[in-house]
Amino acid sequence: MENTLENKAKFFAQYWGQKVLVKDEHENCPVGHNLSFEFIENAYLELKPLSSITDEELVKIAQFYEPTAHNVKLDDGQILFDFIYGDQGASGAIEISDGYCLDWLRSNGFATEWMGLSVEDLVNYGWIKLKEN
Template sequence: MENTLENKAKFFAQYYGQDVLKASSVQGIHKVGRSFMGKIYHDQYLELKPISSISDGDAIEVCKMAIPYTGRYELLEVRKTSIVFKLPFINSKYQVFPLKSRAIHLETYKGGLGVVEIDQITPIFNSIAIIDYLRSRGYAVPWMGLSVEKLIEYSWIKLNED
């Protein structure tokens, strides 16, 4: 995808209503909305949270959406683009097996998100809901084939490292 103002406006619209808009020409942080969406300027960007700063509560919500959740959960590690956790494995017959380490990779993997268990990739069927949830909480997530790194390179976003 090309780095154009039209594409930038489409990306910004994904964060509509959130206080994440900044510009070098305007002080403070602003809500992405109609007053700013009419004119997208080159110096505007969204200040978003990196996945590595995800809260325990948000990580639990992502895990609940990723695979069947039994209430037992242990967050192990948050990496740059993934969440590593332990959760009981539940098969299609709803048989519960012991805790196993899994990772939710939030960058695209072969066209979508994936839960990784050892070397086996299992696609997440409700990955759109996970991306929408993370975006609604102000996290930087891939968009239309553009990685978070590419969004930074395009100057569409900056990561809030607080």
Template sequence: MENTLENKAKFFAQYFKQRVLRTSMSPEVVPVATWTLNNPLEEEYLELNPLSSITDEELVIIVKFYEPTAHNVKLDDGQIEFDFIYVDQGASGAIEISDGYCLDWLRSNGFATEWMGLSVEDLMSFGWIKLKEN
């Protein structure tokens, strides 16, 4: 994917109405809204949370969507690993960060994630995002 303003606008749309946009017109973070799609985006970027800052409680929220009995949840190498109860026995499972609901939840909560084949590092090198300091 190319680093174009059209592609940047499409990426920004993933974070619509979230207070993650930094603009040249305001020193504060503002919501991504429709007006940004009609204005020059050269100087703007999204200030997002790195995945490393996700809390255990947030991981549990994601996993509970998939498996209500999940426990011992942890993030490991691009996936969320967990234990759960199956019938009357313990089992374990994993969810890829790139799974649909997981990605949607992460984006809706201001986390930086891959997009359309672009890694977080690619998005940073394009100047589309900056990661918040922990």
């Protein structure tokens, strides 16, 4: 994916309504109807790195897939968890790139890969800056 203003606007739209847009080093403002090329040319999104996700947030994601999820942890691009199946215990895994998981992360201000671009690519393009932990 090329580093163009059109692609940048498409990426920004993934965070619609969130106060993560920074323009000219001013306060964060919501992403919305301000996605004109002129406005976003020198703007970026200030997003949370995945490393800052809390245990409680991981549990919320896992419990969407399996309501009895517990012992939830993040490991190498997957959310691993245990759950109750009938009267037995079982284990499960969710890929971070899975639809609901990815949507949840974006809707909560986390930086995620997009259209083949890694988070590192997005930082290098200047489209995002990661918040400090």
